[in-house]
Structure formats: structure tokens, C-alpha cells
Amino acid sequence: MQTPTQIVEAFYTAFQQQDAEAMAQLYHPDIHFSDPVFTDLHGAAAGDMWRMLIGRAKGQLDISFGDIQMAGDEVTARWEARYLFSKTKRPVHNIIQARFQFKDGLIIRHIDDFSFPRWAGMALGLTGKLLGWTSFLRRKVQQQSMAFLKQFQEQKA
Secondary structure: OOOHHHHHHHHHHHHHOOOHHHHHHOEEEEEEEEOOOOOOEEOHHHHHHHHHHHHHHOOOEEEEEEEEEEEOOEEEEEEEEEEEOOOOOOEEEEEEEEEEEEEOOEEEEEEEEOOHHHHHHHHHOHHHHHHOOOHHHHHHHHHHHHHHHHHHHHHHO
């Protein structure tokens, strides 16, 4: 059986290989995922988010990770994603801090944290730079992202 830090390393290695199926297999069926865009995903929706994001990247995704550490009952990691934002084709270099908790040898809770204003400035250009700090833009991006995920899941079904 893998240790929690080995599971996180396997998760990001699969991400580097753009293997969303391998990533999803490391999630517990009752996974809870959260980040500034996808704030409350449970179960299959978390794996589907990675399937959708990797599919939309169309191979133009570079993932690096490190600083994986056990901290009490959770594992922390730092990872970076470089990609073209699909809607605007603008380059993004997102720096993320992640926290993981485990149950039955799988990831049960995954929380990613990054600067939404910084991300919005890269992904959305001037609009993101001017409005990235507002709850209005954050809610709009969250709603659009959830709509894309729902559409992805319906097409997959």
C-alpha cells in the first residue's frame, strides 16, 4: 500500500502525463474537491473536472510539482500549471498550494489554493486585471466553469 506522499506523487505524475483516469482512480468515491473556481465538487464530479480540463488543454499543458510534505494527517504540495486558457488563448502560469486528506488509501479531500486575481489577469487579460479581485468576476467564472463541467458530464453520459 502506498503512503499518502506516494499517492500525491502518483497523482501529479499522472497529471504530468495528462492521464485523468489515473488521477481519478486515486480519489476516494466520496472525494471532496475545492479550489477558487470549482468550489465544491463531490464524487465523480472531481474526476470529471480533471478529464474536462486535460481534454480542453489539447496537449498544451505543462505540470510541475514538488515540496510534497506530510503535515499531521494531511499532505501538502506545491504545483504549477502552464497552459493556454481555452477561451482567450492567453498563456497562464498558475502556482497552486494543495492540501490532501486520505481515507482507505485514497484521497478523500483535495483543496487547491491559488491567487484568483493573478490567474484572472493572465487568463482574461485587461478585464481580469481590472476585475479579478471582485466577487462579481469570481462568481461569473465559477458559474461558467460549472456550466462547462455539467455540459461535459452530459456529453460523457
